[in-house]
Amino acid sequence: MSEVRLEDIIKPENKVYSKTDLLTDTVMHYCPGCGHGTAHRIVAEVIEELGAQNNTVGIAPVGCSVLAYNYFNIDVQQAAHGRAPALATAVKRLMPDRLVFTYQGDGDLAAIGTGETIHACNRGENITIIFINNGIYGMTGGQMAPTTLPNMKSSTSPFGRDVEMMGNPLKITELLAQLPGTAYVTRQAVHTPAHVRRTKKAIRKAFDLQAKGAGTTFVEIVSNCNSGWKMTPVDANKWMEENMFPYYPLGDIKIPAE
Amino acid sequence: MAIKGAIVVDIEYCKGCGVCVGACPQEVIRLSKKVNGKGYNFAEMQNDACVGCSNCAVVCPDGVITVYRLKV
Ligand SMILES: Cc1ncc(C[n+]2csc(CCOP(=O)(O)OP(=O)(O)O)c2C)c(N)n1
Ligand code: SF4
Ligand code: SF4
Ligand code: SF4
Numbered sequence: 001m002s003e004v005r006l007e008d009i010i011k012p013e014n015k016v017y018s019k020t021d022l023l024t025d026t027v028m029h030y031c032p033g034c035g036h037g038t039a040h041r042i043v044a045e046v047i048e049e050l051g052a053q054n055n056t057v058g059i060a061p062v063g064c065s066v067l068a069y070n071y072f073n074i075d076v077q078q079a080a081h082g083r084a085p086a087l088a089t090a091v092k093r094l095m096p097d098r099l100v101f102t103y104q105g106d107g108d109l110a111a112i113g114t115g116e117t118i119h120a121c122n123r124g125e126n127i128t129i130i131f132i133n134n135g136i137y138g139m140t141g142g143q144m145a146p147t148t149l150p151n152m153k154s155s156t157s158p159f160g161r162d163v164e165m166m167g168n169p170l171k172i173t174e175l176l177a178q179l180p181g182t183a184y185v186t187r188q189a190v191h192t193p194a195h196v197r198r199t200k201k202a203i204r205k206a207f208d209l210q211a212k213g214a215g216t217t218f219v220e221i222v223s224n225c226n227s228g229w230k231m232t233p234v235d236a237n238k239w240m241e242e243n244m245f246p247y248y249p250l251g252d253i254k255i256p257a258e
Numbered sequence: 259m260a261i262k263g264a265i266v267v268d269i270e271y272c273k274g275c276g277v278c279v280g281a282c283p284q285e286v287i288r289l290s291k292k293v294n295g296k297g298y299n300f301a302e303m304q305n306d307a308c309v310g311c312s313n314c315a316v317v318c319p320d321g322v323i324t325v326y327r328l329k330v
Contacts, residue, residue: 191317
């Protein structure tokens with residue numbers, strides 16, 4: 001088959017995949033291999049598929065993804081630390097025809113923003129929350145988060161998280177699934193092609209349910225922080241599979257009755 | 259009918275993370291010995307076994323891979 005030249009294959013009519021225009025061409029500031037970039041792209045792809053570019057409002061957090069507004073080619077408002085669900089509540093109530101989602105890390109959502117998260121979900125606000133759980137405070141230098149695993153080292157638990165002293169990792173997603181306001185709660189990942197495709201379907205489902213007014217939809221993405229974990233990107237993904245997934249098992253936690 | 263694929267890596271935007279390398283079922287991708295303007299060993303094709311499955315592009319955190327596919 002070697003008679004087919006590269007120039008014959010690389011032609012506009014043969015293009016099957018390229019980065020969506022719903023992301024800007026700005027270079028993302030994320031560390032090499034960080035799952036934030038992949039998560040951004042699939043959220044953007046779903047918005048593009050829905051033709052909702054001019055009808056979507058994203059809410060960015062405080063954390064590494066604070067600058068998400070530079071990357072999404074849609075309207076984005078950045079919230080005070082942990083307050084994204086409160087801001088999303090306001091946006092959705094004022095503009096109910098808009099698709100509204102928050103994008104938050106585990107420090108933002110499950111530490112400083114615990115109250116806002118729980119109450120928005122308990123009220124059943126008709127918003128989608130995309131929750132990136134990398135088990136650490138990435139932006140500020142790898143401090144322990146509520147989600148940090150038992151015995152996991154971080155800059156504030158240099159000998160590993162001692163659950164006797166520091167408490168147990170918070171499975172906030174399971175907790176939120178208990179609330180009557182949540183319609184769809186799922187946990188996914190984005191480190192392999194199969195996981196990315198599954199997560200994209202989950203985000204699509206969440207947005208579709210929001211369009212039907214189903215209540216709060218919640219998509220956790222277990223992700224890496226290779227800088228905070230002090231590993232190469234490929235090793236971090238492997239470590240995540242071996243250590244994060246047993247504690248944070250992937251799959252749907254709550255699905256709406258048909 | 260056979261499928262021939264090819265990828266184009268936006269070299270200056272690639273961060274050399276290597277996530278695409280393991281995602282390719284055809285072992286098409288390697289990190290170059292050369293570096294881009296930021297000093298990253300960028301991803302490149304090392305053979306002509308690409309089938310255009312898009313796996314590499316789908317996992318690339320920086321969305322720098324474009325995939326082409328041709329039925330021959
Ligand atoms: C009110 C307030 N308190 C603390 C901080 C410092 N701070 C910035 S980002 C962050 C944690 C971010 O961690 P996470 O939400 O897990 O996101 P990641 O960076 O890992 O994506 C903290 C504590 C702040 N900016 N504002
Ligand atoms: S510090 Fe961690 S979460 Fe932040 S961009 Fe780097 S790898 Fe990603
Ligand atoms: S996954 Fe993307 S950024 Fe990482 S090495 Fe491959 S092409 Fe470069
Ligand atoms: S498109 Fe598929 S076969 Fe081609 S380089 Fe990417 S992963 Fe490998």
